[in-house]
Amino acid sequence: MSKTFIVIPTYNERENLPILLERIFALQIPELELMVVDDNSPDGTGKIADELAKKYPLRVLHREGKQGLGTAYVAGFKEVLSKAPAGSRIIQMDADLSHDPLVIPALLTASKASDLVLGSRYVPGGKIEQWGFSRRLISKFGNLYARIILGLSYHDLTGGFKCFRKEALEAIDFLALSSVGYNFQIETTYLAHKAGFRICEIPITFTERKIGLSKFNWNIIFESFWKVFLLRLRG
Numbered sequence: 604m605s606k607t608f609i610v611i612p613t614y615n616e617r618e619n620l621p622i623l624l625e626r627i628f629a630l631q632i633p634e635l636e637l638m639v640v641d642d643n644s645p646d647g648t649g650k651i652a653d654e655l656a657k658k659y660p661l662r663v664l665h666r667e668g669k670q671g672l673g674t675a676y677v678a679g680f681k682e683v684l685s686k687a688p689a690g691s692r693i694i695q696m697d698a699d700l701s702h703d704p705l706v707i708p709a710l711l712t713a714s715k716a717s718d719l720v721l722g723s724r725y726v727p728g729g730k731i732e733q734w735g736f737s738r739r740l741i742s743k744f745g746n747l748y749a750r751i752i753l754g755l756s757y758h759d760l761t762g763g764f765k766c767f768r769k770e771a772l773e774a775i776d777f778l779a780l781s782s783v784g785y786n787f788q789i790e791t792t793y794l795a796h797k798a799g800f801r802i803c804e805i806p807i808t809f810t811e812r813k814i815g816l817s818k819f820n821w822n823i824i825f826e827s828f829w830k831v832f833l834l835r836l837r838g
């Protein structure tokens with residue numbers, strides 16, 4: 604029987620994680636299993652996750668230190684894929700409550716007809732709450748740049764709220780991924796598209812984190828800028 608897995612990377616999310624898990628499990632999604640990938644968060648998120656694992660169907664992957672969002676996802680995906688039955692869906696989302704768990708059922712419904720569903724801020728009905736002008740501009744520009752360079756028609760390539768069918772995720776060669784950081788989001792969608800998988804977007808409302816610190820920085824922008832270009836060159 605197919606299952607649903609949700610992979611959540613965490614770095615210093617001690618206050619957000621318990622709230623997020625409570626909201627997810629309140630949805631009563633059948634055959635649901637969670638995987639938290641924690642990079643030895645200094646604030647003790649890893650220990651909190653271990654405690655939560657006593658209460659919920661949750662596995663926690665502990666890594667030694669902060670190694671980047673992309674590699675955290677790869678580690679979590681590998682674990683999940685090794686035990687996911689055929690037809691399972693694998694969802695990825697942030698821990699900071701920016702991604703509303705209430706969207707999860709819609710992601711799963713859309714994934715019946717698509718191999719990859721993108722939670723999108725930039726389709727009708729989608730929006731961003733509490734982002735300042737500069738962050739909006741950077742995100743808009745980043746998406747436009749990636750769309751043009753990579754020749755993709757999807758509107759939100761940098762979002763991190765996505766649902767893969769197992770077969771689509773499995774087809775991505777993790778060893779070939781060049782991104783350790785946020786560019787990972789663009790790269791996985793691009794590779795799924797190139798492999799001929801069906802991709803769709805559903806609207807989401809993205810809410811800026813209320814608790815904890817952002818890990819967003821200029822390195823992320825620079826990495827995306829040249830890695831998108833390299834992706835295109837590699838074809």
Ligand SMILES: Nc1nc2c(ncn2[C@@H]2O[C@H](COP(=O)(O)OP(=O)(O)OP(=O)(O)O)[C@@H](O)[C@H]2O)c(=O)[nH]1
Pocket residue numbers: 611612613614615616640641642669670671672675696697698699701811812816817818819
């Ligand atoms: N395991 C792990 N998780 C990370 C790492 N960097 C970020 N994360 C997690 O990835 C998710 C997204 O990171 P955020 O800091 O929220 O980044 P963002 O959403 O672009 O920026 P803000 O919402 O402005 O904070 C969150 O759940 C983070 O805790 C990392 O190096 N390792």
Ligand SMILES: [Mg+2]
Pocket residue numbers: 697699701812
């Ligand atoms: Mg965030």
